[in-house]
Amino acid sequence: MSDIGRSILPGADYTDPAVFAAEQSAIFERRWVWAGYTHWIAEPGSSRPVTVAGRPLLLTRDLDGRVHVFHNICRHRGMVLSEEPSTRKRLRCPYHFWTYDVDGGLCGAPYWNRTKGSAPDDVTRDALALLPVTHAEWAGMVLICLGEPERTIDEVLAxxxxxxxxxxxxxxxxxxxxxxxxxxxxxxxxxxxxxxxxxxxxxxxxxxxxxxxxxxxxxxxxxxxxxxxxxxxxxxxxxxxxxxxxxxxxxxxxxxxxxxxxxxxxxxxxxxxxxxxxxxxxxxxxxxxxxxxxxxxxxxxxxxxxxxxxxxxxxxxxxxxxxxxxxxxxxxxxxxxxxxxxxxxxxxxxxxxxxxxxxxxxxxxx
Ligand SMILES: [Fe+2]
Known part of the structure; x- marks a missing residue:
């Protein structure tokens, strides 16, 4: 009987939320993982929220056609910025109406200085852009790495x-x-x-x-x-x-x-x-x-x-x-x-x- 073999992972590894949480951090937050398809953001100006390891992310295609991946939260109070696929060129946080371009730039924060029409200066706007996530495109997919990649995506895919x-x-x-x-x-x-x-x-x-x-x-x-x-x-x-x-x-x-x-x-x-x-x-x-x-x-x-x-x-x-x-x-x-x-x-x-x-x-x- 000894050569029959045994399952490596016990049943609990498929049912225990603690094991699931450990996998999310040890695997899904550390490795390159699939996050979405490029056709989900086919048009310039489009965006789509996704999750990886429970983390809210945002896929976008900027007006020059480049794909971006951002952490999908407003830089002010951390509300999830987008919950639906969109073809609008700008995304507005529903909390204080901060708006972002699909390239991640902050383009508006109303009543910035408590006066009508005031706005953050360019340096502040840059500092408050959406935070990017390491990503790559391959074969119609968007792959991302939430952590510090141990290998480049080229090494992984070689x-x-x-x-x-x-x-x-x-x-x-x-x-x-x-x-x-x-x-x-x-x-x-x-x-x-x-x-x-x-x-x-x-x-x-x-x-x-x-x-x-x-x-x-x-x-x-x-x-x-x-x-x-x-x-x-x-x-x-x-x-x-x-x-x-x-x-x-x-x-x-x-x-x-x-x-x-x-x-x-x-x-x-x-x-x-x-x-x-x-x-x-x-x-x-x-x-x-x-x-x-x-x-x-x-x-x-x-x-x-x-x-x-x-x-x-x-x-x-x-x-x-x-x-x-x-x-x-x-x-x-x-x-x-x-x-x-x-x-x-x-x-x-x-x-x-x-x-x-x-x-x-x-x-x-x-
Ligand atoms: Fe099957």
Whole structure:
């Protein structure tokens, strides 16, 4: 029995709010994490509030088209500045009507000197600009680091960029997106994504067990874990008379599936790219933001049927995972959840994922 293997993380790590809080500070506030999509702020002058590790943040695109990420609170009394996506060029705090430009600059603070028409001088305005957050753009996403980054984003992404070098991820066109609220811990969301064993049972439409048996585990880095399987899963089910144009010829024969730790789940096939990124809002609730991208040339009307067929299949697959995740979460309340068995022959990537989480929390447990 000794070679069966054991789960690294106990059940309580999926149900205990104290563990969740420790993960938020040790992982989500320290690492580069997904914060949103660039298409959420497509137009100059637009903005959208998001949260990372429970921290209110604001994504904006300035009038020159540059993306910014700020702490989403007014510099005066700390009220959350924006609670809704906006296309106004300015954001106004509802408390004392301080206004900010989408580049973060403070542009108005009424009755500054207790007189009508008075305003802070330029130096004061600069000092009271919205506070920026370290960020980067990649493959249609905005990635941020709330803390002092231990590695540059280029260092983090290098293994993926190298593997996907023939694929031009600057050509992405959004085909469809959806949001899922799931009553499950974020780690189950990631672990399920890395679980290829369940595919023929939960998603029989994407291929027989033989397809899952073909999947190879791939470890690109400690924090880029996943697998590669022959073309034929979701893509096959979505084939139509007008095939989608490909991003990269090199991916014609395979599909890559990676978790960019901690909260970005990526699928890449020759003709589509899917991101399931998530915000762990509490120990037993996770909000997924799923986006399906195709090549820019596939935005043309003749590909509408193919885009729709693809997104129908991919949403259907994700729909099938929701009850699985929620039932897995309920199972974590059992004391027997500490004695689950991860199998060496199927679950090596999950073992690596759990080991990484455990290592991140070392010395930080409460
Ligand atoms: Fe699944």
């Amino acid at each position: 293994p993926l960029r190298e593997r996907w070098a023939p694929t031009d991820l600057d050509r992405l066109h959004l085909a469809a997106e959806d949001t899922y609220e799931i009553a499950a811990n974020w780690k189950l969301v990631a672990e399920n994504f890395l679980d290829f064993y369940h595919l023929p049972f939960v998603h029989p439409q994407v291929g027989p067990a033989a397809a899952a048996l073909d999947i190879e585990d791939v470890v690109l880095a400690d924090d880029i874990l996943g697998g590669c399987y022959p073309r034929g899963a979701a893509g096959k089910a979505a084939k139509t008379d007008t095939p989608l144009p490909v991003f990269g010829e090199a991916l014609r024969d395979r599909q890559d599936i990676f978790c960019l730790f901690p909260n970005t789940l990526l699928f890449l096939e020759a003709d589509w790219f899917q991101v399931i990124a998530f915000d762990p809002v509490s120990v037993d609730r996770t909000v997924e933001h799923m986006a399906i991208f195709v090549d820019r040339s596939a935005a043309a009307p003749e590909f509408e049927g193919a885009r729709k067929a693809l997104s129908t299949v991919l949403f259907e697959v994700n729909d099938q995972d929701v009850p699985v995740l929620e039932r897995m979460q309920r199972g974590r309340r059992s004391p027997a959840a500490d004695r689950n068995h991860l199998l060496p022959q199927w679950d090596q990537i999950t073992v690596r994922f759990q080991t990484l989480v455990a290592a991140s929390l070392e010395g930080r447990r409460v």
